Amino acid sequence: MIVLEVKNLQYYYQDGRKKRIILDNVNAEFETGKFYAILGESGSGKTTFLSLISSLDTPQSGEILFRGKDIKDIGYERYRRNHISMVFQNYNLIQYMTAAENVLVSMGITDNRIEGNKKETAYKLLEDVGIDKETADRRVNRLSGGEQQRTAIARALSTNSEIIMADEPTGNLDHETSGEIIDLLMNLAHERDKCVIVVTHDLSIAGKSDVILQLDTKKKAFTIYN
Amino acid sequence: MTMFKRALLCIIRNETRSVLLLLIIFVMGFLMSSSLVIEKACGGLEEQFLKETGLAVMFSYDFEDNVENNALWLGGKKDRNSTFSNVYKTLNMFCDNPYVTDYGYNIYMHGFSDCLYKESSEFGWKNVFDFSDPYAQYTRPLMWGVDRTEFSELADYVINVTEGRSFTREEISGGKNVCIVNEKLRIDKDGVMSEIRVGDTIPVKLVVFSSPNGAYNTYVGNELYSEYEYLKVIGIVHYNSDNDKAAVNEYRDPEMTIYMPNKTVMMIHEHMDNLRNSYEIKKDNLYGVLDDSSLGITNYYLQITDFSKTAEVLYQFEEYADVLSEHGDHPEYVSLVTTKDAYDNISWAVKGLCTFAGVFHKLSTVFFIIVTVLVVVLQIRNRKKEIGILLSNGEKKSKVIMQMILELFIVAVVGITLSILAGYRMAEPVGAALMSNTIEAKSETMSTDDRGNRINRILDVDEETLVEMFTVKPDYNSIVYQYFEGLSCVMISAGMICYAVVLTIPRKIMLDGD
Numbered sequence: 122m123i124v125l126e127v128k129n130l131q132y133y134y135q136d137g138r139k140k141r142i143i144l145d146n147v148n149a150e151f152e153t154g155k156f157y158a159i160l161g162e163s164g165s166g167k168t169t170f171l172s173l174i175s176s177l178d179t180p181q182s183g184e185i186l187f188r189g190k191d192i193k194d195i196g197y198e199r200y201r202r203n204h205i206s207m208v209f210q211n212y213n214l215i216q217y218m219t220a221a222e223n224v225l226v227s228m229g230i231t232d233n234r235i236e237g238n239k240k241e242t243a244y245k246l247l248e249d250v251g252i253d254k255e256t257a258d259r260r261v262n263r264l265s266g267g268e269q270q271r272t273a274i275a276r277a278l279s280t281n282s283e284i285i286m287a288d289e290p291t292g293n294l295d296h297e298t299s300g301e302i303i304d305l306l307m308n309l310a311h312e313r314d315k316c317v318i319v320v321t322h323d324l325s326i327a328g329k330s331d332v333i334l335q336l337d338t339k340k341k342a343f344t345i346y347n
Numbered sequence: 348m349t350m351f352k353r354a355l356l357c358i359i360r361n362e363t364r365s366v367l368l369l370l371i372i373f374v375m376g377f378l379m380s381s382s383l384v385i386e387k388a389c390g391g392l393e394e395q396f397l398k399e400t401g402l403a404v405m406f407s408y409d410f411e412d413n414v415e416n417n418a419l420w421l422g423g424k425k426d427r428n429s430t431f432s433n434v435y436k437t438l439n440m441f442c443d444n445p446y447v448t449d450y451g452y453n454i455y456m457h458g459f460s461d462c463l464y465k466e467s468s469e470f471g472w473k474n475v476f477d478f479s480d481p482y483a484q485y486t487r488p489l490m491w492g493v494d495r496t497e498f499s500e501l502a503d504y505v506i507n508v509t510e511g512r513s514f515t516r517e518e519i520s521g522g523k524n525v526c527i528v529n530e531k532l533r534i535d536k537d538g539v540m541s542e543i544r545v546g547d548t549i550p551v552k553l554v555v556f557s558s559p560n561g562a563y564n565t566y567v568g569n570e571l572y573s574e575y576e577y578l579k580v581i582g583i584v585h586y587n588s589d590n591d592k593a594a595v596n597e598y599r600d601p602e603m604t605i606y607m608p609n610k611t612v613m614m615i616h617e618h619m620d621n622l623r624n625s626y627e628i629k630k631d632n633l634y635g636v637l638d639d640s641s642l643g644i645t646n647y648y649l650q651i652t653d654f655s656k657t658a659e660v661l662y663q664f665e666e667y668a669d670v671l672s673e674h675g676d677h678p679e680y681v682s683l684v685t686t687k688d689a690y691d692n693i694s695w696a697v698k699g700l701c702t703f704a705g706v707f708h709k710l711s712t713v714f715f716i717i718v719t720v721l722v723v724v725l726q727i728r729n730r731k732k733e734i735g736i737l738l739s740n741g742e743k744k745s746k747v748i749m750q751m752i753l754e755l756f757i758v759a760v761v762g763i764t765l766s767i768l769a770g771y772r773m774a775e776p777v778g779a780a781l782m783s784n785t786i787e788a789k790s791e792t793m794s795t796d797d798r799g800n801r802i803n804r805i806l807d808v809d810e811e812t813l814v815e816m817f818t819v820k821p822d823y824n825s826i827v828y829q830y831f832e833g834l835s836c837v838m839i840s841a842g843m844i845c846y847a848v849v850l851t852i853p854r855k856i857m858l859d860g861d
């Protein structure tokens with residue numbers, strides 16, 4: 122089921138008088154239950170693309186449709202609050218809070234809250250990503266990179282959103298932990314019916330994904346491999 | 348997790364940051380509130396001083412210099428009543444106003460013992476005090492207030508009672524026919540001791556003379572009618588020349604004085620005026636014996652004390668008295684000295700401190716604002732990531748701003764509460780010490796004459812009195828004001844929070860670099 126649709130997207134940076142086009146006439150479709158890998162050379166515009174579909178930035182032209190509705194019309198903040206979740210390379214957790222508190226903060230913001238006791242839900246989500254209660258009650262700055270990224274994934278799940286976007290989520294992790302994190306994200310797509318979009322350099326991840334979107338530097342658009 | 352919980356968690360978990368902010372708010376708030384409290388306490392000192400010293404008022408009318416204006420000033424009634432009773436009435440006009448509850452005054456004339464002579468009557472020889480003698484010399488008791496009902500010269504040890512007693516309050520207020528006689532007056536013209544004793548009765552001779560010239564100068568006319576009033580001698584006094592420090596004695600010979608209650612003199616005079624008027628002789632042919640030029644009434648000295656009213660009443664009275672004194676062409680002859688003047692004489696250190704505290708307060712307010720803005724800006728810079736996380740989670744910018752303002756507000760309330768407490772605790776000793784130092788430093792270069800005038804000496808107050816009176820009392824309005832002011836200073840920084848959050852671009856923070 123198509124949850125996110127990108128149509129004729131154009132994005133450029135204004136370098137003085139010159140337009141530096143990064144994305145040109147980009148089209149893509151994303152469905153629930155699938156794991157998408159976005160590949161491309163460094164500087165090709167992967168992060169830029171992600172920032173557009175996550176509404177952290179806006180394109181100069183083109184449309185981004187969430188369930189057929191332009192995200193502009195949904196409202197960028199509300200779109201971020203209720204329909205997408207993000208996982209970052211540098212985890213982006215609130216350092217002075219515990220893992221559980223980070224999850225609870227997100228749950229407090231979304232309008233899409235999971236039913237039931239909030240604290241129990243938070244611990245349950247953390248347990249699902251492999252964080253036990255003792256670890257969940259530790260401050261984030263005392264967790265390992267892997268544990269932090271698991272927490273970030275739990276946080277992404279806590280808002281009940283259909284789309285989870287990740288920008289090089291394993292970039293700061295060792296090989297083994299990377300594998301675990303990717304497995305976790307794949308599970309979200311396949312078992313929890315999420316639409317998972319991951320920007321990565323890791324070809325082995327790309328190999329396991331359902332769809333690969335290769336960002337062509339010349340074309341400034343995707344070549345899609347199913 | 349609600350915004351409120353987030354704010355609390357942020358304060359509790361970032362102990363160093365919160366404590367630093369708290370400390371800054373506390374210190375700055377302390378400087379601000381203690382200086383405000385000192386400023387307010389200085390301002391309130393005047394009222395307190397007036398309350399405690401009982402709002403004494405001294406009024407003096409320089410009659411001698413103002414003889415011509417006298418008639419005008421007294422309402423032009425010179426032709427009907429004696430000047431003397433007019434003066435009394437004028438004084439009453441001051442005293443019977445709604446602001447004065449208790450007063451006394453002193454009118455005196457100078458003369459010789461000639462006024463006391465022996466006269467034969469059907470009862471034999473008697474000492475007679477000739478009230479109509481132009482050299483008659485008598486004075487009335489000056490009351491200084493509830494706690495000093497003795498008349499002034501007794502209170503100042505200028506005279507002391509050697510036989511009998513002083514006046515009672517009833518005799519003074521009731522205008523009883525009683526008198527106190529100086530011991531020198533017991534010696535008659537021929538140097539022989541007269542027989543005046545305590546308990547004796549002195550007849551007072553009231554005379555109506557004809558005035559062939561129609562002029563108010565001397566009593567050259569015939570004695571048309573006379574009558575006697577009787578004064579009971581209740582005391583004999585001795586005059587101590589060493590202790591005569593009272594300015595009222597300037598023109599009077601204290602050794603030749605008969606003292607009577609004010610009201611008694613007034614009543615006798617009024618009686619005499621009535622006698623004269625009821626004699627039904629045209630005014631041009633008569634004149635009152637107590638003509639000012641012949642008697643040389645020189646100075647009126649009035650002291651009014653009010654122990655129950657507020658400072659406001661004093662100011663109202665001053666206004667009232669000012670209007671009265673302006674009736675004359677020469678208001679400069681009338682002077683009014685009040686407790687407020689006493690305060691002004693000694694309050695220079697208080698006023699200095701008040702100004703200093705005021706300036707200090709304003710400076711510390713400005714400093715407070717600048718320092719908190721700087722600290723808040725620095726703290727926001729370290730929280731960019733956190734703001735970005737919340738925003739990328741879809742939190743509204745307004746809620747992020749509210750959370751951060753709430754954090755600031757909570758810390759500010761705690762800090763300002765502590766600073767107000769400390770401010771009240773320290774304002775009194777600090778203020779008193781500052782004042783004492785200034786007084787000490789200045790008093791070395793100051794002669795004793797500079798330090799207050801007569802009213803200050805009467806009230807027995809000086810600069811140190813004010814230091815002792817300097818108290819700091821917390822009051823509801825002031826505390827509310829201090830909270831308002833402190834929180835306002837801190838909350839100006841909220842503007843910086845809004846600015847920083849509104850300008851935050853989460854994309855840059857979240858996706859670029861690490």
Ligand SMILES: Nc1ncnc2c1ncn2[C@@H]1O[C@H](COP(=O)(O)OP(=O)(O)OP(=O)(O)O)[C@@H](O)[C@H]1O
Nearest residue numbers: 134135141143161162163164165166167168169170
């Ligand atoms: N603020 C900016 N102004 C101008 N150019 C920018 C700006 N931000 C990024 N770029 C450029 O846009 C291009 C795309 O950047 P982007 O971060 O999307 O690349 P990327 O594919 O994510 O690369 P990497 O794999 O290294 O993360 C780059 O060439 C970058 O230099």
Ligand SMILES: [Mg+2]
Nearest residue numbers: 167168169288
């Ligand atoms: Mg990138």
